[in-house]
Amino acid sequence: SKGETVALVGRNGSGKTTLLKHFNSLLKPSAGIVTFLGKDIRGKSPAQMAPHVGLSCQNPNDQFFKYRVKDEVLVGPKKLKKVQRSWLNEMWTVFDLHGLLNRSPYRLSEGEKRRVALASILAMQPQILVLDEPTSGQDGRFRQVLATLLTELRNRGFTVLIATHDLEFAKATADRWVVLHDGRVVADGPPEDLWGDERLVELGALPGPEQHPGY
Numbered sequence: 001s002k003g004e005t006v007a008l009v010g011r012n013g014s015g016k017t018t019l020l021k022h023f024n025s026l027l028k029p030s031a032g033i034v035t036f037l038g039k040d041i042r043g044k045s046p047a048q049m050a051p052h053v054g055l056s057c058q059n060p061n062d063q064f065f066k067y068r069v070k071d072e073v074l075v076g077p078k079k080l081k082k083v084q085r086s087w088l089n090e091m092w093t094v095f096d097l098h099g100l101l102n103r104s105p106y107r108l109s110e111g112e113k114r115r116v117a118l119a120s121i122l123a124m125q126p127q128i129l130v131l132d133e134p135t136s137g138q139d140g141r142f143r144q145v146l147a148t149l150l151t152e153l154r155n156r157g158f159t160v161l162i163a164t165h166d167l168e169f170a171k172a173t174a175d176r177w178v179v180l181h182d183g184r185v186v187a188d189g190p191p192e193d194l195w196g197d198e199r200l201v202e203l204g205a206l207p208g209p210e211q212h213p214g215y
Contacts, residue, residue, distance in 0.1 A: 002127075005154050007174035007191070008163040010205060015183040016163035017058070020132055023161075024049040051080055054126035058133045060117035061106065069108075069116050070101040076124040088123060094152060095119040111142040118149070122158075129153065130161045135169050147173050167206070171195065181205035 008016050021027040022034050024046050034041050036052060057063055066072040073091060077083045092098050095115040100108065105116045114134065121129060135143050143166075150160055150173050164170050170177060171191045179187040179200060186205050187194050200206040 002159050003154060003157050004176065005150060005160040005162070005174045006176045006178060007170035008161060008178050008180060009165065009167060009170050010180035012165060014180045014205070016165075016180055017132055018183070019180065020055060020130055020161075020163055023128070023130055024053040024055050026055070047079075050076065050126070051082070051124060052126055053128045053130060054121035054124060055130045056117050056121050056132065056134065058136055060110075060113040063117045063120060064105045064113075067104050067106075068101070069097060069103055069105050072105050072116060073097070073120045073123050076120060080124055082124065084125075087125065091119045091123050094149065111138060111145070114138070114142070114146070122153070128159045128161060130163075132163050133165070134162060135164060135166045143169055167195070179205050 008019065010016055018027065023036075026046050028042055036049070041049065064072055065075055073088070074083065077088070092101065095118060097115065097119060100112060100116070105113060108116065118129075118131075118134075134146055138146075147169065150162075153160060162170065162174060174191060177187070177189065177191050177194050178185055179194060181200075181203060186203060187197065187200055194200060194206065196208070197206065201208045
């Protein structure tokens, strides 16, 4: 629902990334349908879905096209003819990009690259922001900064979906978990109800309490 943050959790290989790519039509379902706001999107292209579903990839470099941060963030809004200076100024501030605007996104730190990648998606003001393993390879400080950013986005009414196997991060940021295992949804509910659930642990969908939370 609008303004909700949902975590899609499950072990590596459970099908999280594959499922995410159906949300913006990068992949089409071989059976069944995918709906957005009640409408079947199987006939839609990724370009048609971009204003509605913003997908940020695991590797930020996969999203970059330009050699200046400012131009990179403007790619989507220009294509959609949706350049709003006030909103862009908010992006520079929220993601702390003022000092990076004239630098190459390829020459930034991993944390800076991630901020630019997220800003370039949000600059298009999609209705849903989808993040694929946003904490992968990141340190604790970045995870803290990202958690704060996601809280800010939720306060602004954005709907956020995070695919992650980092359960500590998922617990800190999401109102609801959807647990994926072997390509199917095996649980859906508040994190406090699902964390340590014996059925899910026995199934192998979630780790037991003695295992590392990032399993």
